[in-house]
Amino acid sequence: MDEKCTIDTTIKNTQDKVDSKINDGKDKVDQKIVEGKEKVDTKIDEKKEKFNQKLDQSKNFADKMATDLSKGVDDLFLNVKSAQKSINNKINDYKKTLIKTLNTDVIESKKTYYIKVSVPGINKDDVDINAGDYEINIKADFPAFIDEIENKKEDNDDDLEVLVEEIEIGHCVKKIKFEKQIDISSITAKFQNGVIFITIPKVQTPKQKINVE
Numbered sequence: 001m002d003e004k005c006t007i008d009t010t011i012k013n014t015q016d017k018v019d020s021k022i023n024d025g026k027d028k029v030d031q032k033i034v035e036g037k038e039k040v041d042t043k044i045d046e047k048k049e050k051f052n053q054k055l056d057q058s059k060n061f062a063d064k065m066a067t068d069l070s071k072g073v074d075d076l077f078l079n080v081k082s083a084q085k086s087i088n089n090k091i092n093d094y095k096k097t098l099i100k101t102l103n104t105d106v107i108e109s110k111k112t113y114y115i116k117v118s119v120p121g122i123n124k125d126d127v128d129i130n131a132g133d134y135e136i137n138i139k140a141d142f143p144a145f146i147d148e149i150e151n152k153k154e155d156n157d158d159d160l161e162v163l164v165e166e167i168e169i170g171h172c173v174k175k176i177k178f179e180k181q182i183d184i185s186s187i188t189a190k191f192q193n194g195v196i197f198i199t200i201p202k203v204q205t206p207k208q209k210i211n212v213e
Helices: 002-097 145-152
Strands: 104-108 112-118 127-131 135-142 170-177 188-192 195-201
Touching: 104 170, 112 135, 127 195, 135 195
Parallel strands: none
Antiparallel strands: 104 112, 112 195, 127 135, 135 170, 188 195
């Protein structure tokens, strides 16, 4: 009986030791798992923080690039607009100094030359007509439309920019030579609706009868 009790006690003590070892091992394993999880979480947080930093740096770089690009495009647009305005002004100045011809129609009869001159947009005082024995010279100056607007616009109006300029501007002349001598003193000119009508009589040489002796 005593021997059995001793065996049972030994078995129980051994079982207790085994259970204690198992529990100790389990606690150590759990502790290792917790420590490992903490290390993994720390690593993940560090990676996440670095990734967010990289993401912020990339976003700031992209924003700076977008801002610089936008500023560059705006500067380019302003430079192109300024250059275009300068070119338009030079072209406008060139057109003003370039001598061009007036559009005219000429009709002849036995006694008269008839001339029709197109001078749209100007007054009759802006037209100068001179005649010689066998020719007539017509001169006219056409103002640029932008100059007309510049003189009429309000002070707070924006800068003007020429988009299309097809109407003739500047100094225009027309010189017409005639085969027959013209009667300068009898020339008439009428201005109406942007058109000048000029009537030029020819010199009529009187016929004279010759007596034969």
